[in-house]
Amino acid sequence: DTEVTQTPKHLVMGMTNKKSLKCEQHMGHRAMYWYKQKAKKPPELMFVYSYEKLSINESVPSRFSPECPNSSLLNLHLHALQPEDSALYLCASSQGSRDREIAKNIQYFGAGTRLSVL
Amino acid sequence: KQEVTQIPAALSVPEGENLVLNCSFTDSAIYNLQWFRQDPGKGLTSLLLIQSSQREQTSGRLNASLDKSSGRSTLYIAASQPGDSATYLCAAFPYNQGGKLIFGQGTELSVKP
Numbered sequence: 001d002t003e004v005t006q007t008p009k010h011l012v013m014g015m016t017n018k019k020s021l022k023c024e025q026h027m028g029h030r031a032m033y034w035y036k037q038k039a040k041k042p043p044e045l046m047f048v049y050s051y052e053k054l055s056i057n058e059s060v061p062s063r064f065s066p067e068c069p070n071s072s073l074l075n076l077h078l079h080a081l082q083p084e085d086s087a088l089y090l091c092a093s094s095q096g097s098r099d100r101e102i103a104k105n106i107q108y109f110g111a112g113t114r115l116s117v118l
Numbered sequence: 119k120q121e122v123t124q125i126p127a128a129l130s131v132p133e134g135e136n137l138v139l140n141c142s143f144t145d146s147a148i149y150n151l152q153w154f155r156q157d158p159g160k161g162l163t164s165l166l167l168i169q170s171s172q173r174e175q176t177s178g179r180l181n182a183s184l185d186k187s188s189g190r191s192t193l194y195i196a197a198s199q200p201g202d203s204a205t206y207l208c209a210a211f212p213y214n215q216g217g218k219l220i221f222g223q224g225t226e227l228s229v230k231p
Contacts, residue, residue: 006161042207042221043162056218090161106152107219109162 004110006091012116015081021113023074023091031096032074033107034066037088049074050096081117088112120145120212124222131198132230139193139225141208146186149211152219153182153193156205166193198229
């Protein structure tokens with residue numbers, strides 16, 4: 001099973017709402033990632049968790065708050081978003097046992113959550 | 119700083135044609151290079167990963183090559199089919215950029231019946 005499951009598939013929220021995106025994998029992977037993708041553009045890395053600890057934050061605004069409650073689950077909490085935050089949010093995971101070994105492993109992506117901020 | 123470029127940005131071919139997608143990168147200090155497929159509005163599907171010590175990888179009708187000295191990778195698709203229509207992204211994993219994949223802009227492929 002190489003599946004990364006993201007919920008919800010679609011989300012519409014107002015600028016004052018608080019919502020969360022969820023990502024789950026059961027492959028025993030210890031590295032998990034959040035990406036943001038705008039139309040016709042490649043994915044942009046937002047956060048990396050390695051062994052449930054935040055290892056990379058690509059200077060993402062604080063209105064995006066990641067959380068990794070356990071090795072299988074990754075959340076992205078959203079608050080006071082702007083219309084320009086509308087995008088496809090992708091989660092990925094890889095085997096990654098240590099920082100350098102992350103590089104040796106394939107990243108498996110979920111289907112994404114299509115977010116619209118009104 | 120690593121930069122990845124994909125040419126062409128879009129490609130349209132008739133069904134059955136063999137085709138090559140190109141990916142170039144500026145810094146040869148990479149752990150690996152990965153090719154992905156993305157269907158419209160969907161996530162990324164990993165097609166092939168080539169470690170820095172390897173020259174090529176094959177999966178079915180797909181063959182990816184890596185030439186670190188020239189900073190190039192190619193994805194060869196044999197006997198293309200309409201179902202191959204998608205955007206193809208390559209991503210380099212460099213030594214010195216904090217463990218992040220560096221993506222190209224992608225090639226949008228359309229295979230006409």
